[in-house]
Amino acid sequence: MTATALQTPPTQTRRLVFPFTAIVGQEEMKLALLLNVIDPKIGGVMIMGDRGTGKSTTIRALADLLPEIDVVANDPFNSHPTDPDLMGDEVRNAIAQNLPLTITQKKVTMIDLPLGATEDRVCGTIDIEKALSEGVKAFEPGLLAKANRGILYVDEVNLLDDHLVDVLLDSAASGWNTVEREGISIRHPARFVLVGSGNPEEGELRPQLLDRFGMHAEIRTVKEPALRVQIVEQRSDFDRDPQGFMSRYQVEQEALQARLVEAQKRLGDVTIEYDLRVNISEVCAELDVDGLRGDIVTNRAAKALAAFEGRTEVTVDDIRRVVTLCLRHRLRKDPLESIDSGYKVEKAFNRVFGVEGEAS
Secondary structure, eight states: OOGOOOOOOOSOOOOOOOOOOOOOOOOOHHHHHHHHHHOOOGOOOEEEEEETTTTHHHHHHHHHSSEEEEEETTTTTOOOOOOOOGGHHHHHEEEEEEOOOOEEEEOOOEEETOOOOOOOHHHEEHHHHHHHHHOOEEEEHHHHHTTTTTEEEEEEEGSSOOHHHHHHHHHHHEEEEEEEEEEEEEEEEEEEEEEEEEEEGGGOOOHHHHTTTTEEEEEOOOOHEEEEEEEHHHHHHHHHHHHHHHHHHHHHHEEEEEEEHHHHHHHGGGGOOHHHHHHHHHHHTTTOOEEEEEEHHHHHHHHHHHHHEEESOOOHHHHHHHHHHGGGGSSSOOOOOOSHHHHHHHHHHHHHHHHOTTOO
16 A cells, blocks of 8 residues: 555544443343443353344443553553552563553453454464574463453353363453463463353353353343334434434443442442351252352352442342342253243242242
8 A cells, every 4th residue: 555545544533332321121231241340250241142132232332331441551461550460470570670661541451252263362372483592482462361451252152162161261260361382381460351142042051161150141132112112213323323322321321430430449348247148158059059159259249239339238139139140050950940040049049038029
């Protein structure tokens, strides 16, 4: 291309995304995503539902909603300027040597993982030849490096190779990615919110992989005609005038963003009474949930919800609102049983907590 063919870039460089606060319905999915943003240690969300129900739109809207974060400039891992657990080795070494760092702000990254991605593309590669000839650890970062401190989205996760799902879940749980080739080892931070989506018609994830997702949201196509019309009209309005549509929701977007920031700050002060913790574990035991992940995630999610709603103490209602999201995918499947797993979780919750509900 000749120099004269280059065009002046447009003033609006950032692609406009449908606003999160404008999304109608799908409350279960939205709640699960918000709680994972408040506390990424919940372990991500698996969203299963019909095609065309706005899964991808909602996740992109969430990433766009989040406030900008401080990062070390030109760092491939989006390293945090002060938190050692979120820094690459180079930044940590620079701080140890009291070298100056350039700090900049950037939007929270959302990485789309393509279904055909190889392990090298996901984890990164080490240039062995360069490492041997020049004596340096020549590392080419992968998608896990780019996703650090952001969101990693895998559409149709149930079609992804099981080995890759394992790698993603390991990194999401530990917050680190390790690449080893020919005796050379590189480790870098990979703390991200893992979001997987899929259509149940195309098959389920293996139970041992499904169990490692913190929460599991099920979404259905909206049946009410009035709501369907509202969704169609909103989408048409956005496509016709994205800037104008965004400006109508600007105040709500900013308010929700401020709530999330406050909730993240408040999270460390939130407590949950011993009796409630015992009841959560009793629900898990009654449902015959394997391992302790269900107990841990339900505690975390209830705390995140309390923080989101401006409180420092978890209530029974907080637990009620998150328990199905946290446990429904951990129940043992009986192919002959037609009862929905969410109903079974509600029923056990109502019995243990002594709550009168629809499921009792």
